[in-house]
């Protein structure tokens with residue numbers, strides 16, 4: 483039996499993944515903000531006869547304190563974590579600053595992934611074949627990173643922010659695997675393809691129209707699930723790997739620049755202290 487932690491496990495691909503693991507008899511922890519969605523996952527688990535194998539942690543992962551609480555809860559409850567899926571997403575048409583003073587996308591897509599990965603690494607390393615899967619979507623141009631304005635204080639544009647978040651996730655994968663050279667954790671960055679999911683977020687009229695089209699054009703969640711499970715069930719041999727749908731992405735290439743990863747790591751450590 484594996485222990486699987488899924489952020490964004492109350493909706494979309496994360497929820498489908500949670501139910502798949504429950505059907506297999508694994509222990510699943512889902513994290514999300516919405517109590518109704520959380521209850522729906524608990525109810526679905528009950529229907530599967532797996533009510534004893536699911537925990538819903540209601541937490542806002544755009545808050546540092548909440549990430550630390552989640553890490554504390556998981557490490558206190560489960561001796562081992564086999565799989566950590568980083569799949570929380572929230573679209574914001576307009577800039578929002580959390581009560582802790584961070585731009586919300588930067589906090590949710592980057593800082594949360596940083597805190598959960600590092601916070602759970604010791605528990606992951608107790609597993610036979612541990613995996614961290616980040617669904618942000620790898621590759622792309624490093625120039626997408628606004629080093630002088632990482633939190634988009636000026637000229638906020640949601641698509642640019644999302645593009646940057648994907649890049650920050652890539653660099654996080656690089657610095658994570660370099661920081662734990664002896665770890666058995668396999669860090670996988672995957673873009674599962676456009677998928678018809680909840681597309682959780684706050685949209686304006688224009689972006690709501692775009693997302694409605696994306697929902698129509700997106701592949702069914704089951705297709706994404708097959709792609710995701712391919713990596714989770716057969717973890718890659720190398721510590722860091724990346725995939726655009728079914729195609730491997732070269733993690734020695736420019737988008738995974740080590741100096742940039744180190745730069746981001748130093749900035750992050752300073753921000754969190």
Ligand SMILES: NC(=O)c1ccc[n+]([C@@H]2O[C@H](COP(=O)([O-])OP(=O)(O)OC[C@H]3O[C@@H](n4cnc5c(N)ncnc54)[C@H](OP(=O)(O)O)[C@@H]3O)[C@@H](O)[C@H]2O)c1
Pocket residue numbers: 489490491492493494495496513514515516517519520541542543544568569570571572590617618619673674675676677678679680681682683700
């Ligand atoms: N769908 C696509 O086409 C696509 C393509 C490429 C990559 N991805 C990536 O795949 C992952 C899953 O996407 P999806 O489309 O399946 O997502 P989704 O259906 O929109 O669900 C988003 C999940 O994130 C959770 N979440 C949002 N804000 C949160 C917060 N502040 N704290 C904790 N949890 C929060 C939501 O839970 P609550 O509602 O309970 O808060 C929900 O479970 C994301 O990382 C996304 O960027 C998606």
